[in-house]
Amino acid sequence: MLDDLDDLFAxxxxxxxxxxxPDAPRNFEETREELEWHMNGHPKYPELGLWATIxxxxNMFIGRCGLLPxxxxxxxxxxxxxxxSxxxxxxGLGTEAAQAILKYGFEKLNLHRLICLIERENLASINVAKKIGMTFEKEGKDETGPFLLYSINKPPVPMANQREISRP
Ligand SMILES: CC(C)(COP(=O)(O)OP(=O)(O)OC[C@H]1O[C@@H](n2cnc3c(N)ncnc32)[C@H](O)[C@@H]1OP(=O)(O)O)[C@@H](O)C(=O)NCCC(=O)NCCS
Known part of the structure; x- marks a missing residue:
């Protein structure tokens, strides 16, 4: 919501x-643009985006978390x-939010793989990625600099559910 703009800027x-x-908004105007951009989901992939974390x-706004292409x-x-914040x-709130988003991505959006792109020095983020079951896959580099890529594949459907699905 646009009401979150001041909190997001803070x-x-x-x-x-x-x-x-590295690509975080640098001023109030850029923060407004990011918020407006994400208010209806990501423009190209509307099911993805960044969401207020409450x-x-x-009932306080304490962050923004989500899924980005x-x-x-x-x-x-x-x-x-x-x-x-x-x-x-x-x-444990970063882990709780990341875990909930991972579950949403796998169970509701039926994504098959999720990743995190993390700077080597960002130990807190690496720990969150590991705590939600991700493992280190490879190093990479993009226009913002080098990163570590952590990943996780959607767990296979439990056997009980497979029987359920195949029943006529
Ligand atoms: C990354 C972030 C979301 C973690 O949030 P958080 O709520 O503090 O995380 P948690 O409390 O769930 O901690 C997760 C694990 O990381 C560990 N951890 C937290 N901060 C740490 C730090 N600075 N250094 C090393 N480990 C750290 C915790 O101890 C915990 O592990 P444990 O349960 O084994 O003790 C938070 O630091 C943040 O918002 N950072 C700035 C934004 C950012 O860098 N986002 C990630 C970009 S890739």
């Missing part, structure tokens, strides 16, 4: 929060993106 003003987000206990080594990928770091 997030991006924190140098610790934006340290490993702290259940206080990207092209890596000529392959279409979907990236799990997470960013939490510094005041809320270290409480």
């Amino acid at each position: 997030l991006y003003c924190d140098p610790d929060v934006r340290k490993y987000i 702290h259940k206990e206080t 990207s092209m890596i080594d000529g392959q279409n990928e979907v990236e799990v993106a997470y960013l939490i 510094k005041a809320f770091w270290g409480q």
Whole structure:
């Protein structure tokens, strides 16, 4: 919602929060553009996008997390993106948000593979990726610099469900 604009801008003003987000909006206007861009989902892939992350206990806006399309080594990928306000770091919330988004991507959007692109020094993000079951796959480089690519494939359908599906 546009109501989140001030909170989102405050997030991006924190140098610790934006340290490993090389393409983060640099001012209020760019923040507004990003928010408007994502308000109806990603323009090309409307089922993807960045979404407000709301702290259940206080109803506060504490971040933006979501699923973003990207092209890596000529392959279409979907990236799990997470960013939490510094005041809320270290409480498991980044992991909780990333886990929920991963589940949404696999179960509701039926995606078969999800990735994270992470700068080598961003240990908190690497830990979140590992905690949601991702493993290191390869190093890469794009216009924003070098990254580590972590990935996870959709787990196979449990046997019980397979029987359920094949029943006439
Ligand atoms: C990455 C981020 C979302 C993690 O959020 P968080 O809510 O603090 O994460 P969690 O509390 O779920 O912690 C996940 C794990 O990382 C560890 N961790 C957290 N901060 C860490 C740090 N600075 N260095 C090393 N490990 C760290 C935690 O201890 C935890 O592991 P554990 O359960 O084994 O102890 C948060 O740091 C952030 O928003 N960073 C700025 C934006 C960003 O870089 N996003 C990722 C871009 S790729």
